[in-house]
Amino acid sequence: xxxxxxxxxxxxxxxxxxxxxxxxxxxxxxxxxxxxxxxxxxxxxxxxxxxxxxxxxxxxxxxxxxxxxxxxxxxxxxxxxxxxxxxxxxxxxxxxxxxxxxxxxxxxxxxxxxxxxxxxxxxxxxxxxxxxxxxxxxxxxxxxxxxxxx
Amino acid sequence: xxxxxxxxxxxxxxxxxxxxxxxxxxxxxxxxxxxxxxxxxxxxxxxxxxxxxxxxxxxxxxxxxxxxxxxxxxxxxxxxxxxxxxxxxxxxxxxxxxxxxxxxxxxxxxxxxxxxxxxxxxxxxxxxxxxxxxxxxxxxxxxxxxxxxxxxxxxxxxxxxxxxxxxxxxxxxxxxxxxxxxxxxxxxxxxxxxxxxxxxxxxxxxxxxxxxxxxxxxxxxxxxxxxxxxxxxxxxxxxxxxxxxxxxxxxxxxxxxxxxxxxxxxxxxxxxxxxxxxxxxxxxxxxxxxxxxxxxxxxxxxxxxxxxxxxxxxxxxxxxxxxxxxxxxxxxxxxxxxxxxxxxxxxxxxxxxxxxxxxxxxxxxxxxxxxxxxxxxxxxxxxxx
Numbered sequence: 001x002x003x004x005x006x007x008x009x010x011x012x013x014x015x016x017x018x019x020x021x022x023x024x025x026x027x028x029x030x031x032x033x034x035x036x037x038x039x040x041x042x043x044x045x046x047x048x049x050x051x052x053x054x055x056x057x058x059x060x061x062x063x064x065x066x067x068x069x070x071x072x073x074x075x076x077x078x079x080x081x082x083x084x085x086x087x088x089x090x091x092x093x094x095x096x097x098x099x100x101x102x103x104x105x106x107x108x109x110x111x112x113x114x115x116x117x118x119x120x121x122x123x124x125x126x127x128x129x130x131x132x133x134x135x136x137x138x139x140x141x142x143x144x145x146x147x148x149x150x
Numbered sequence: 151x152x153x154x155x156x157x158x159x160x161x162x163x164x165x166x167x168x169x170x171x172x173x174x175x176x177x178x179x180x181x182x183x184x185x186x187x188x189x190x191x192x193x194x195x196x197x198x199x200x201x202x203x204x205x206x207x208x209x210x211x212x213x214x215x216x217x218x219x220x221x222x223x224x225x226x227x228x229x230x231x232x233x234x235x236x237x238x239x240x241x242x243x244x245x246x247x248x249x250x251x252x253x254x255x256x257x258x259x260x261x262x263x264x265x266x267x268x269x270x271x272x273x274x275x276x277x278x279x280x281x282x283x284x285x286x287x288x289x290x291x292x293x294x295x296x297x298x299x300x301x302x303x304x305x306x307x308x309x310x311x312x313x314x315x316x317x318x319x320x321x322x323x324x325x326x327x328x329x330x331x332x333x334x335x336x337x338x339x340x341x342x343x344x345x346x347x348x349x350x351x352x353x354x355x356x357x358x359x360x361x362x363x364x365x366x367x368x369x370x371x372x373x374x375x376x377x378x379x380x381x382x383x384x385x386x387x388x389x390x391x392x393x394x395x396x397x398x399x400x401x402x403x404x405x406x407x408x409x410x411x412x413x414x415x416x417x418x419x420x421x422x423x424x425x426x427x428x429x430x431x432x433x434x435x436x437x438x439x440x441x442x443x444x445x446x447x448x449x450x451x452x453x454x455x456x457x458x459x460x461x462x463x464x465x466x467x468x469x470x471x472x473x474x475x476x477x478x479x480x481x482x483x484x485x486x487x488x489x490x491x492x493x494x495x496x497x498x499x500x501x502x503x504x505x506x507x508x509x510x511x512x513x514x515x516x517x518x519x520x521x522x523x524x525x526x527x528x529x530x531x532x533x534x535x
Contacts, residue, residue: 117532137384139289140520141391142324145251146280147312148398 003035003050006108016111020119023092027061027100027107028083034108053106055082061100062086067093155233162230165210166237166247173203174243178500181243183353191356194244194314204272207247214248214270216390216397221255221262222270223248228393228455232400236448239404240411242503251278252390253322253333256378265320265335275316277345279309279323279364289324289331290384294366296325296332301373303327303334305342305366312361315348321364322377329381334371342369393458395468399451402475405504406444406482412501413437413489420491427489436485447471447478466533469524476518479505 009016012033019029036051043049059081062068067090068075074089086100098115101107155163177199183191194200207213216231217223226234234247250269254276257266268274280289294307305325321336321343336343348362378386417428417437427433454467483505 137388138391138520138524139384141395142253142280142384143289144398145253145391145394146278 002106002108003038006035006110007033009110009114012111013114016114020096020098020115023094023096025061025065025083025086025090025094025100026096026098027104028055028087030101030111031055031083031104031106034106034111037106055084056106057082058105060103060105064099064103065090066097066099067095159230159233162212162226163233163237165212166234169207169210170237170241173206174238174241174245177243178241181356182500182503183356187353189353192352193350193356193359200245201272203245204248212247214250216252216394217248217250217270218255221257222267223250228396228458229452231393231397232451232455235397236400236404236407236451239401240408242500248272251276251322252387252394253278253377254387255390256386257335258374260374261335261377264337268318273318275314275319277311277313277315277319277321277362277364279311279321281310281312281361283308283310283363292324292326292331294323294325296327296334296371298327303332303371303373303376305334305336305369305371307366309364309366310361311348311364312359315345315350315362319345321345323364323366324383325366327380331383332380333377333383333386335375335377336366336369336371337375340369340371342367392464392468393455395472396451396454396458396464399447399454399471399475402479403444403448403451406440406447406479408504409482409486409501410437410440410444412499413440413486417489422491433489436488440482440485443478443481447475450474466525466528469521473518473521473525 016030016033019026019033032053034053036053037049039050041049057080061083062075062081062085065086068086077089078085083100083104098119101115102112177195180195181192183189195203204213212224212226212234214223215226215234217225219225238246248270250266254266254269265274265276269276280292282292282294284293294305294309296303296305305323307325309321309323311321319338321334323334323336324331325334326332344365344367346363346365347360350356351358351360377383414437417433418426420427428437450467450471454464454471457467458464486501
């Protein structure tokens with residue numbers, strides 16, 4: 001869980017976009033940009049780890065990756081379930097879907113919000129352009145003219 | 151934010167309202183029929199009467215309300231056109247203030263003289279030939295073809311048209327060419343072009359629009375009769391067509407207003423079980439529902455028209471207006487049925503035709519679904535409503 005006071009997107013927007021535009025799973029670098037471990041954890045250790053930015057190795061990013069779902073054989077290259085492992089087995093084949101960023105428990109909510117509001121919308125608008133493009137003629141307007149003409 | 155209409159708009163509205171009340175509403179019985187079996191009901195007014203009414207509208211300076219000034223119309227704003235159409239929709243008498251389809255606004259100078267001006271002057275009737283008998287609701291899959299031969303086009307195929315028939319006419323034909331769907335203007339006397347059907351009906355069938363069948367058999371059309379650019383038929387009139395959707399919304403509002411008037415008269419005059427029905431709360435609720443629906447729809451129409459007049463894109467607003475007003479009219483019809491204690495489709499009442507005309511544009515469920523996808527498309531792009 002990241003710290004309550006998280007990274008201000010305005011400070012990191014440039015580098016964040018750079019990361020998100022690079023064809024490589026962005027989760028590890030987004031984690032390093034985040035505020036780090038929060039104080040509320042249930043790990044049985046005395047050491048104060050707040051602010052630490054290591055990967056937990058939970059494997060969420062490996063499980064959600066659509067590329068690895070399509071090519072499960074790549075998973076056999078390593079038993080590790082860290083973001084480092086994800087980067088090495090997916091590499092430039094990344095779909096840039098940003099799902100790994102969203103499932104990582106160590107990435108700041110501010111960054112996730114930015115990804116959802118600014119990056120995923122672009123993908124969706126590309127997908128749905130076919131149904132709502134103003135440049136595409138609306139044939140129904142002609143049909144309505146033909147039906148309601150007197 | 152100012153919800154008050156300007157003095158000019160109020161004047162246009164009251165001119166149209168007075169015209170409808172004084173000239174058109176007294177003619178309703180001529181249309182609906184006076185005989186007991188309504189055998190003398192008819193679809194349109196006699197042509198002499200229409201010419202007389204058109205002359206009056208010209209004197210009022212409102213002929214061609216939706217037609218731009220440079221094309222010979224009055225060129226009023228979308229909001230003014232909506233006000234006029236809302237008034238005109240309150241009667242079952244089919245009459246308009248020089249309404250011309252915006253598809254023809256892209257005519258070249260020569261085409262304007264030959265086709266657009268006579269249409270506006272009521273001398274020629276345009277037959278919109280878009281639909282085909284087995285074409286379904288998707289106009290892009292049309293089968294009619296136009297082949298380019300020695301600078302001419304050879305049109306072959308059949309079309310259906312719901313336009314009004316007349317003695318002098320021309321067809322606005324959509325046909326597939328090598329570069330896409332192209333629009334052609336085909337004059338009445340062109341060889342190979344023939345029309346069947348479309349005769350005016352009388353009696354109880356008068357309100358059912360029967361399509362005309364347009365047949366093109368090796369019909370030779372010169373290249374100068376291509377409307378707009380070749381292959382770009384569906385880009386015609388794109389500046390004006392979304393606005394028409396709002397205007398049709400205004401017509402729905404007008405119809406609903408008339409239905410409310412009729413329902414109020416009924417609620418006041420009918421007595422059941424020794425009590426006037428307006429005293430019953432369910433009847434009052436129905437009246438209130440109708441009034442609320444009309445008010446909401448009218449605000450949507452006016453706002454969309456205002457946006458259009460201020461040069462803003464009304465792609466989404468027009469979709470919302472169409473979707474809402476179509477559903478609104480259906481709700482109003484349902485509530486009116488409640489007040490009339492049965493379906494209002496009783497022959498010989500103005501309501502029957504009003505409902506029919508209001509619902510005809512929404513006859514294709516697909517186009518309503520399309521409005522939903524336009525609105526949803528904007529939401530997915532990040533629109534905050």
